[in-house]
Amino acid sequence: MTALLAERAADVVSAAQQLLTKRMGAAVKLSDPIELSGSGRTTVLRVRVAENSFSLPRTLIVKQVRGSAQDRRTGGMAPGVASIDSAFLREAVSYQFTTALSPEYRPGAYLIAHSVPDRILVLSDLGDNALLTSVLQARVEPGTHNSLMAFGQALGRMHAATVGREPDFVALLRRVDSVHRVDGIAQQAQAAIAEVPGLLEAELGIDVPGEIAERIVHGNRLFTGGRYRAFSPSDLCPDNVIMNDEGARFLDYEWGGFRDATLDIAYALVSFPGCLCDFELSRSRAREMVEAWRSAVVGVWPSLADDTVLAERILEARLIWVWLSTYWFLPADHTRIATAREHGLSVPRSEALINRWSALAEDARVTGDDAVGDFAEQVSAMLEERWSE
Numbered sequence: 001m002t003a004l005l006a007e008r009a010a011d012v013v014s015a016a017q018q019l020l021t022k023r024m025g026a027a028v029k030l031s032d033p034i035e036l037s038g039s040g041r042t043t044v045l046r047v048r049v050a051e052n053s054f055s056l057p058r059t060l061i062v063k064q065v066r067g068s069a070q071d072r073r074t075g076g077m078a079p080g081v082a083s084i085d086s087a088f089l090r091e092a093v094s095y096q097f098t099t100a101l102s103p104e105y106r107p108g109a110y111l112i113a114h115s116v117p118d119r120i121l122v123l124s125d126l127g128d129n130a131l132l133t134s135v136l137q138a139r140v141e142p143g144t145h146n147s148l149m150a151f152g153q154a155l156g157r158m159h160a161a162t163v164g165r166e167p168d169f170v171a172l173l174r175r176v177d178s179v180h181r182v183d184g185i186a187q188q189a190q191a192a193i194a195e196v197p198g199l200l201e202a203e204l205g206i207d208v209p210g211e212i213a214e215r216i217v218h219g220n221r222l223f224t225g226g227r228y229r230a231f232s233p234s235d236l237c238p239d240n241v242i243m244n245d246e247g248a249r250f251l252d253y254e255w256g257g258f259r260d261a262t263l264d265i266a267y268a269l270v271s272f273p274g275c276l277c278d279f280e281l282s283r284s285r286a287r288e289m290v291e292a293w294r295s296a297v298v299g300v301w302p303s304l305a306d307d308t309v310l311a312e313r314i315l316e317a318r319l320i321w322v323w324l325s326t327y328w329f330l331p332a333d334h335t336r337i338a339t340a341r342e343h344g345l346s347v348p349r350s351e352a353l354i355n356r357w358s359a360l361a362e363d364a365r366v367t368g369d370d371a372v373g374d375f376a377e378q379v380s381a382m383l384e385e386r387w388s389e
Contacts, residue, residue, distance in 0.1 A: 009033045012043050015118050016062045020052075023113045028052045030060070041066050046125060057124055061109065065091075065119040086184065087254035088119045093172045094256030095121060097231065098158075100168075105161035107154060107233065108250045116176055126242060126249055133238035136279050137344040145285065147243050151268065152289040154248035155236075156296025159261040162231035163300045166258040169231065183257050185234055186223035189320065192327035193220055199330050204382040212375050219320035226260025228301050228313070234259065236267050237275040239343055265293045266317035269363075270356055273325035276340045278347040278355055283366075290314065311367045318363060319372060322356045326379075329353060350387040354380055 013030050020028040029051035036044040045062045065088045095111035109123040135147045193216055200206040208216075233240070234255035242249050269286055271277045281289075294304055304310050329337060329349040337349055361376035 008043055009035065009045055012045055012062055012064045012120070013047060015064070015115070015120055016047070016060075016122055019113050019115050019118065019120060020056075020122060024052065024054050024056075026052070026054070028056070030062075033062075036061070056112070059125040060112065061121075061123040061125050063121045063123065085119075089116070089173070089176055090256050091253045092116065092121060093169065093176060094231075094233070094253035095123065096172050097165075097169050097256075098253075101161055105157055107158040108253075126244060129242040129244040129249075131239055132241035132243060132248070133343045133345060135243060136238055145288075147248070148268075148281075148285060148289045149292045150243065150247040151241060152265065152292030153296055154250070155261075155264050156293040158250075159228075159230035159232075159264070159293075160297050160300050162258075163229070165231070166229065169258060183223060183255075183259075185255055185257075185259075186220075188327070189220045189223050189324055192324050193217060196323055196327050196330075199326065200379065203330055204379065204386060206379060206382055209371070209375065211371050215316070215319060215372065216323055219316045219323070222260035222263050222317060222320060224259075226262070228261045228297075228304070229258050230261045232257065232259045232261065232264050234264075235274060236264060237272045238277065238279075238345060239275075260317070261297065262313045262317040263321070265290060266314050266321055269314065270318055270321040270325065270359070271352070272345075273321045273328075273356065274340070275343070275345070276329065276337075276347055276349055276352045277343075277345040278352050279345050312369075315363055315367050315369060315372065318360055322360045322376070325356055326353060350383070354383045354387070357383060 010033075013033050017028055017030050020030075028049065030047040031050040032048040033045040034047075036046055043062075043064045043066070047060055047062055049056045049058055049060060092111075092114045095109070095114070098106055098108065099110040101107075109126055111121065111123060113122040114120060132147060132151065135143055138144070196216075197208040197213065200208060233250045233253050234257065235252050236250065240250060240252040242251065267273065268289065269281065271279050271281065290310070294310065298305050304313070329340070330353060340346075340349075357376050357380035361373050361380060364370070364373035364376060
């Protein structure tokens with residue numbers, strides 16, 4: 001740890017000690033900070049609880065988000081819409097909400113304490129476990145298969161446990177915030193509706209048919225409504241999913257909120273659109289993962305037992321994710337492209353976008369949706385032609 005990081009870690013540990021001492025009503029001492037993954041705007045530490053009068057876990061995770069209210073989010077799912085304050089508030093509320101769930105349905109760590117003024121979260125420690133990124137990159141069976149099945153099952157359990165509980169989430173958010181309640185991803189989806197047709201025309205010479213434009217407008221409603229609404233961490237890139245003895249566990253709730261649950265399962269099928277990933281998911285493997293998810297949610301959404309209904313809903317979610325991915329990464333905007341999370345599954349934006357449109361076309365053909373299939377094939381072909389020049 002560099003001198004700068006050591007100084008920063010000491011400040012975070014000191015603030016966390018004060019927070020826990022105030023929360024517990026007795027002195028709490030933390031020691032041995034170890035820096036974990038984070039970004040330029042966050043410090044994430046594992047600390048040991050050296051002294052406390054209560055039954056705190058032996059180790060904790062402390063996360064602090066830095067910056068002023070005017071700073072803009074520079075990492076994560078999508079380029080800069082939500083401020084750091086907004087991202088922190090959503091994450092704090094999301095952890096409050098999920099901590100209230102029964103342990104068997106809790107999707108990740110539980111919240112022990114938080115401070116809005118200091119932008120600090122103190123969380124339970126899920127331990128040293130493999131990131132889904134590492135598992136997918138290794139491509140070793142049956143590990144890859146088991147992890148994807150666990151991913152689908154964990155999503156389904158979380159969705160089933162949170163159906164109908166949106167008023168609870170909104171009430172928590174209103175307690176701490178009266179300004180940043182708008183979902184940042186929903187805002188970007190709305191912007192994509194307006195901007196992507198112009199991008200496709202200017203960059204590829206493609207006119208968006210009226211039927212496709214209508215489908216995009218309808219698909220955008222999945223972020224603000226939808227029949228299958230449940231809690232979602234939303235930023236489900238592989239670096240935010242860990243695998244342990246309990247299955248898949250989700251990290252990073254800065255985009256947390258209620259959305260149509262088909263967006264979450266489709267997120268993996270589109271190869272994690274908020275990242276520049278390209279993990280090839282075979283049709284049989286994708287079907288198995290979807291079935292793992294469906295088995296957990298069909299009890300609360302019986303209509304998804306119908307294969308046709310399920311396929312149509314997932315195709316709609318895939319379409320809006322590919323549309324958003326195009327909005328984020330088609331422009332030659334180096335600042336925007338640089339915000340995409342880089343890891344072992346990252347590829348150039350050209351490869352990611354070509355493959356996402358091509359896979360969408362294939363899925364549309366299987367579903368029998370020739371309108372989406374024809375359009376997606378056209379975009380994929382023009383992208384390939386453009387980047388082969």
